[in-house]
Amino acid sequence: MAAIEMRNIVKxxxxxxxxxxxxxxxxxxxxxxxxxxxxxxxKSTLLRMIVGLEDITSGDMVIGGKRVNALxxxxxxxxxxxxxYALYPHLSVFENIxxxxxxxxxxxxxxxxxxxxxxxTLELDEHLQRKPGNLSGGQRQRVAMGRAIVRDADxxxxxxxxxxxxxxxxxxxxxxIARLQKRLGITTVYVTHDQTEAMTLGDRVAVLxxxxxxxxxxxxxxxxxxxxxxVAGFIGSPPMNFLPxxxxxxxxxxxxxxxxLPKDKAAKAEGRGVIIAGIRxxxxxxxxxxxxxxxxxxxxxxxHVDVVxxxxxxxxxxxxxxxxPDVADQLAELERDLDGESIRTQLVIGLDANSTIAKGExxxxxxxxxxxxxxxxxxxxxxxxxx
Amino acid sequence: MRKNWLGTWVGFVLIMAWxxxxxxxxxxxxxxxxxxxxxxxxxxxxKAWTTQNYKDIIDNPDFTRALLNxxxxxxxxxxxxxxxxxxxxxxxxxLDFRGKRAVLSLALAIAMFPVVSLVGPLxxxxxxxxxxxxxxxxxxxxxxFTLPLSIWTLSAFxxxxxxxxxxxxxxxxATAWQAFRKVIVPLAAPGVFTAAILTFFFxxxxxxxxxxxxxxxxxxxVPAQMAYFVGADQFNPPYSQLATAxxxxxxxxxxxxxxxxxxxxxxxxxxxxxx
Ligand SMILES: Nc1ncnc2c1ncn2[C@@H]1O[C@H](COP(=O)(O)OP(=O)(O)OP(=O)(O)O)[C@@H](O)[C@H]1O
Ligand SMILES: [Mg+2]
Numbered sequence: 001m002a003a004i005e006m007r008n009i010v011k012x013x014x015x016x017x018x019x020x021x022x023x024x025x026x027x028x029x030x031x032x033x034x035x036x037x038x039x040x041x042x043k044s045t046l047l048r049m050i051v052g053l054e055d056i057t058s059g060d061m062v063i064g065g066k067r068v069n070a071l072x073x074x075x076x077x078x079x080x081x082x083x084x085y086a087l088y089p090h091l092s093v094f095e096n097i098x099x100x101x102x103x104x105x106x107x108x109x110x111x112x113x114x115x116x117x118x119x120x121t122l123e124l125d126e127h128l129q130r131k132p133g134n135l136s137g138g139q140r141q142r143v144a145m146g147r148a149i150v151r152d153a154d155x156x157x158x159x160x161x162x163x164x165x166x167x168x169x170x171x172x173x174x175x176x177i178a179r180l181q182k183r184l185g186i187t188t189v190y191v192t193h194d195q196t197e198a199m200t201l202g203d204r205v206a207v208l209x210x211x212x213x214x215x216x217x218x219x220x221x222x223x224x225x226x227x228x229x230x231v232a233g234f235i236g237s238p239p240m241n242f243l244p245x246x247x248x249x250x251x252x253x254x255x256x257x258x259x260x261l262p263k264d265k266a267a268k269a270e271g272r273g274v275i276i277a278g279i280r281x282x283x284x285x286x287x288x289x290x291x292x293x294x295x296x297x298x299x300x301x302x303x304h305v306d307v308v309x310x311x312x313x314x315x316x317x318x319x320x321x322x323x324x325p326d327v328a329d330q331l332a333e334l335e336r337d338l339d340g341e342s343i344r345t346q347l348v349i350g351l352d353a354n355s356t357i358a359k360g361e362x363x364x365x366x367x368x369x370x371x372x373x374x375x376x377x378x379x380x381x382x383x384x385x386x387x
Numbered sequence: 388m389r390k391n392w393l394g395t396w397v398g399f400v401l402i403m404a405w406x407x408x409x410x411x412x413x414x415x416x417x418x419x420x421x422x423x424x425x426x427x428x429x430x431x432x433x434k435a436w437t438t439q440n441y442k443d444i445i446d447n448p449d450f451t452r453a454l455l456n457x458x459x460x461x462x463x464x465x466x467x468x469x470x471x472x473x474x475x476x477x478x479x480x481x482l483d484f485r486g487k488r489a490v491l492s493l494a495l496a497i498a499m500f501p502v503v504s505l506v507g508p509l510x511x512x513x514x515x516x517x518x519x520x521x522x523x524x525x526x527x528x529x530x531x532f533t534l535p536l537s538i539w540t541l542s543a544f545x546x547x548x549x550x551x552x553x554x555x556x557x558x559x560x561a562t563a564w565q566a567f568r569k570v571i572v573p574l575a576a577p578g579v580f581t582a583a584i585l586t587f588f589f590x591x592x593x594x595x596x597x598x599x600x601x602x603x604x605x606x607x608x609v610p611a612q613m614a615y616f617v618g619a620d621q622f623n624p625p626y627s628q629l630a631t632a633x634x635x636x637x638x639x640x641x642x643x644x645x646x647x648x649x650x651x652x653x654x655x656x657x658x659x660x661x662x
Contacts (some may be wrong), residue, residue: 073557084557090573100559103569147559281493 001186002064003029004050009059011045011211019045020058021211027155027189032181035191037340042211043191044083044159050189051080051157079148079156082163083089087132087142087147088132094128097146108134117148121180131207140171145231155187158331161198174200195235199223209337229380232278232335232373238316242334243372244327245277252277252372255321256347257301259369267323268383269364269374275383276327278373281316281348286355287366298368306346308359315355317363319347330377412585412604416630417441424626438656440631452604453612455635460522461590462609464529466588469579471530472537477567479538480545491542494535505587505600520602528600529590537582544578545571578648591640 004027011020022043027033035043048059049053052073061068068076073378079100087096095102097118101111119125122142132140141161148156162170163175178201181188198205199219207222207230215227219258226232232240247252250266254277269275287300307318323331323345331345351364357363375384415442416424419433444450479487483562509528510519518524558567572579573637597611604612613632616625 051558053557073554074560074562078558080555082468082551082555084549084551086549088552088556088570088574098554099569103560103565147555153560197471323645 001029003027003031004033004155004187004189005060005062006046006050007060007062009046009049009061010057011049011054011179012057013043019211020049020208021035023211023213024059025206025213026217027187030185030187032178032188032190032201032203034198035189035323036195036198036205037208037214039044039193041049041182041208042207042311045211046208047080047159047189047191048153051078052076052163053294071092075239076158077154079151079155081144081148081159081161082139083160085144086133087140087143089131089133092129092131093135093143093146096132096143097124097150099147099149108347114150115146117152117325121149122146138167138173141173145177145180153186155189156181158188158190160192161190162192162194164268167207170194173201177201183244190313195237198374199235205311205383207234211233225382225385226278226373227382227385229276229278229330229334229375230337232375232382234339236280236284239338240283240373241347242331242375243321244324244326244349245275246273246386247271247275247374252369254301256303256319256365259301259367259372261300261369261372262364265370265372265374265384267342270385274324274327274377276375276377278329278375278382279367279371281350283368283371284347284349285366285368286351286357287364288356289352289354295366295380297370298366300364300366301359302362303347305349305359305361305363308357310353312353314353317349317350317365317376319359319365320347321345321347330380334380394425413630413633416627417634419627421625421627427621433620442628444628444631444635448617449604449612451605451611453609454635455610456522457591457604457606457610458639460525460529461521461587462608464526464533464590465586467526468530468533468537469583472534472541473572473575473579475534476538476541477571479547480542483530492537495593497531498535498539500593506595508598509596519600522604522606524597524600525590525593525606525608528596529586529593533586533589537586540582540585541575541578544575548574584644584647585645588640591636 004025006023006180009020009023010018011019023042025033035046037043045054046173049056050063052068052071052075056069062077063076078229088099089100094115097115098111101114106114115128116125119128122144122145124139124146126134126144127139132143135143138377141164144161154186158177162173165173174197177190181201181382185290190197190201197261202219203220204216205222206216209230215231217225222231222235226235226240229242233242243254247261249264249270250261250263251258287295305317306320309316309318327347351357372384375381376383415432418435418436418438420439423434473491479491480483499536504538505528518527518654552570552574553566556570557563561569591608592610593608594610597608598614601607601611609617609632613629616628616632
């Protein structure tokens, strides 16, 4: 077991394009670290640099206190699960799992007992003599895990191990991976672009965008304290609402009306002209279902509700609005970065399941003004972080 | 449905007859006595079956020696050619080096070069180098003529194998050589066997170089040796002896193909990995 330290890691491919740019991440011993970001942001590249399959252009990769930049993959003692599993099709499941042990020249009895142990943990016992080609996706995934856990490696590295599975199996394997990691207590770096995996599995999450580290924090902190527009829009589903806004005194002027901000928040954004306000859907509600005390903590405004979706335990209302051109550009760019996950110019409002608001109505909406984030439209920086 | 079935069988029988007739004719010839083959009106099947031809040919020291030469030369050429081609093809498929295209085009050019045009120069060269009428004297040209095709076949196979197989092996603790030997070569086995069979056929059946670069039974192979089978006089060629020799040299090839065919099929069906 070992801690992994990345110091100012840069990766430039042959064409000079920096796929990973000045990333520093320290993964503590036994920690479950997630690398997340949209497609092409350099997650795989970073992981492959940790394991040694990709040369490091500059920076230091330190594993267990030792600089490993120049070490070959086999000298780093890390175990990796590839996205397509990369099982050896000519070997049986048993031999696939035993492969690293055989390479290390372990005695037959040890190989036998370790492989049996791993296969028991992963419930592969009845498949040991089969070839990977005859297994289902989930079984192959487990064989790949088996090959990783027999080794007493210093750390596990996963590159989107669940992306080839269907939704149900993915959920199942996700909990299995979490359980296994907790039990073995091995340092783990896990690449994904699925934010459910990122939020549920990780002790900490590193969000990457175009090769640059945006934020490194616990899932809760990412959700409640996103450092910039990108992280705010990337984490959360349905995504955070972004609205053009202006702060006058302690009043936040939104397209639907004014909302009173807490003093400290207002002070941070005062006099900046047009800014972007970010509010998560669940920080809105139907004013009619709230008691007076809760209502007093926020502000209310009236909006024309376009569509209502009722999901049983909650409901969503959609309210279209016009974005001013200076903000629209920034939002369009954000949308491109987020793989086109649509941030249309409509407000998504989370409603209590008891709400009786119907489509086409003008409704009184409540917003929790303490949960409002304000972003600089030019840099995307969050102005309202509580430090 | 039924009509279809009938058509398939008729076609099958026709094609089989077309292909097998010469083979059956040779086999039948090999069981005829010399007198029968030289008679004015030979019929398809022997009047009196005889195994005398086989006895004679096994007792012929020139022939058994030629058989040994053929086997030795063809097997060495195949082995060397396949080993070299595997390494070369792997480098071509995996590494980016200057002149890669040149190597591939050159290999293709060699494959297209007419063998006959090299007989003269090779003859002179081998005499100077004392390789004339030796096993290496044939093994070397056989190797160079089959290498290009083997390299092309194998590099196509290597390119099909996902890079990640090898990277997984390296992460699992393999050296580059171990990854190559334990993962890549077994996965490319169908390609390796294809290349081996093609090379073996070429070396086993080759005639022009075999007759030009040898002078005694010390290194003469079977196809060349058969040219030295002469009958009682030039008007009575030893048809039945020639046929028998042909049967004897064909049998090992047929067995080899049947053996390797299994391997090829087994190799091809175990390829799938991705989910
Ligand atoms: N071999 C290569 N040569 C040149 N550029 C490359 C190479 N491999 C990756 N890149 C570039 O590096 C960037 C990061 O790639 P990477 O594979 O790390 O993305 P990723 O975050 O894993 O994306 P995905 O979620 O799609 O797997 C991409 O812009 C890609 O085009
Ligand atoms: Mg990737």
